[in-house]
Amino acid sequence: MSDLRKEGVALQPALAAAPVDRRSVVSVFSRLRTADGQSNPLLLYAKLRAMGDVVPAPWGGHLVTSYGLCHQLLRSRSWRVPDSAWRARQDDAARWNTSASRQMGGTLPMLNPPDHTRVRRSVGNVFDRNSLAGMRTSVERTTHRLLDRFEEELAYGPADFCALVSEELPIITIGEWLQIPRADHAFLRSLTHDQVYTQELFPTPSQLALSEESSRQLHEYFTALVKERRRRPGNDPVSAWLRVWDAQEPDREAADGAVYSLALFMLLAALETTSHVLSGTVRLLLEHPRQLNWLRVHPEQLPDAIDEALRYDAPIHMISRVAPEETELAGVTVRKNEMVQLMAGAAHHDPAHYAAPETFDIRRRPAHLGFGGGIHFCLGNALARMEADCLLTALLERLPGLRIGGSPRWEPRVAFRRLITLPVVRV
Template sequence: MTAVGDISGTTIPDRRAVISLLRRLRSPEGQNNPQPVWQELRALGDVIPAPWAGGYFATGFEVCNQILRGRYWLTPDFAWQERQPDATRWHAPATQEMSRTLSRLNAPAHTCQRRALGNLFDRNSLDAMAPGISAQAARLVDALDDRIRRHGDADLVPTVSEQLPIHTVGDWLGIPAEHYPRILDFTHRQVHAQELLPTRSELAISAEATLDMRAFFTELIRGRRAEPGDDVLTGWIHHWDAQHPDDRDAADRLLYDLTMFITIASLETTATLLSNAVWLLTQGTRWQWLRRHPEHIDAAIDEVLRYDSPIHLNSRVAATDTVLAGVPIARDETVHVLYGAANHDPRRNPEPEVFDILRRGGHLTFGGGVHYCLGAALARLEARLLLEALLDRFETLRPLSAPTYAPRMVFRRVTALKVTR
């Protein structure tokens, strides 16, 4: 048995209390303000049993950090799924599709794919992408301004927040803009399968979206093979064809998994960050302050990321029998890392409910360890370029009401945010 963590949390809370808190987290009230729920979950311990057998939630910053970075924790891959008593639960088409992607692979397959991708968004790549993202941000801010002038207000989400990420990743992969509405549509539908406990009808919606997604990206790769360009996807085709010289299907499968996953991983997450940034930075005097102190835009983005993480939860399984914050966890049991609860842990970020641009706090919003988000630098760049454009254009920008959210447990999604000047 390997002891992991020296954090307290040995009292076993009532499972009914946990069920009630999870229900609240998914309810409109919990979506509008998840912080009290995170606080109550954290008060139950650093590691608390889930309402089902073999599952736990990790709530404290240090314990979550240890799980994400620790070598005794794996992501729940195909091999793990097949060892589960209810293995059929994982057989839904959309779940299977996601299980082949980077986030659900362990070494050595994961290491091989991460190495092949390298640091996709290093300084040089970001410098090359910045002018295009900036120009797109300016066009979207024009559209927002125009709508506000004509109608008195505008919904930031469809006009700006959802557009910048799809234009950024679409442009990078050489996907024509006419396809963007379709990609956004199947991404929103597919994501249900990645919820904590998807219902049958949610899985059916995700299965249909998966077919659409597969058709789209298969055709994209076929087209790029026929007409190679000077782009990242053509580079991946060369790489994976060389790795599988006698097996074109295997190369195509890998190309599909990578292209599809990187695209969809970049969309809702970044859109939520952009909406959250506008919502949080237009409260009180923050907008005026940031206009006077643009040198703190990056710090403001990190405080937005800490304060309201676009992903609520991620799962790991124990590679071996272990003890986590005093709680014995058997091999193969699951621990769900609650990013929001961890980011609001007062032991890591004092007065966590205070939104403080200058706090220089730590957060786990992009995960940690070998699965650390591949697109973190790109998401931060999109947020910075958009905020610069908005701060420059709008002396005042005001939300007309609080944002609305999709009722989710895992991927937070802002569905509407009405703003005016």
């Protein structure tokens, strides 16, 4: 009996699984991996969903394309994340046993219980209502400063919203929270762009090399940061985590290692994802001017618009899970320890779950998988929402008459969406 059934999770009825032609999956992925494919992946996702709810992946493992199954697996208590032990068992050492992969294996989203439970508890309620209220004034101040510069640039023609605003706000916000010197922000942001390749599904050897080097530098940076906070503890999250870990972990080195992984992952988790929500929401609203005008009159509906943008074009389109035992999913056998990729981007446009899924509709109020689900549900979701709310509120108030002023460009990646440029003009 599968674990999902033991847990009483109602599995979707097994659809008759027609054999899938591997070449057609390869063809969809090779197009998804291009900048062109990323500019509109919806057609490609529709092709993938048409192949089945569970599609064998040509490189091994499976893809889960339906909303229902993605949702169930995220919330399952028995499905696992690919932790260090899983990585160490893989034959493809060049992919899974690099130091970048081992570094990821130690971070919170790559831990399974009981380690996950212990580490997640140690983080504390860092983004609760009070903490966010305390951060909001500073995020608002930063937003207005960034928009001042954006407005100046707009006076001369198209201005790149990504470079001037959406790439800046998240690093300044998380940098101030972690109390990282301003002078290091650009360096750290550039390292995170390179590090992400190790979290992609098919990194090329040169991307893996970039990722290795950035992981080494991130390791150096955050090890030094933890050491420094040990020497001079302050009123900051890293010092707070050191106090928590010292109280529960007699081995000082292990405590430092746990705090290092937390600080590192908070930075990695907070940058590209939040930048994408900021630029992606602005792009979608500029492409739908009637909804943008409606929002100007109903700014209290901004949170709904942000949720619809998270559904329509979430920053993370694939989430990995590992089967705890041999299991049947929608008529397809998944072997024990096999990896499945939850295709959140495809699931967000599943017509079995959403009416008219390809329509961007800010009044939809959708449930979505943008922040994951279950025990790994995004710890920073409230912070990301607050940044998006501050920025969009200020944009609506300050800058009417914006239009897209050139072709947006996307990074040719599949799992982590990244809008590189969004040229905007003022008319």
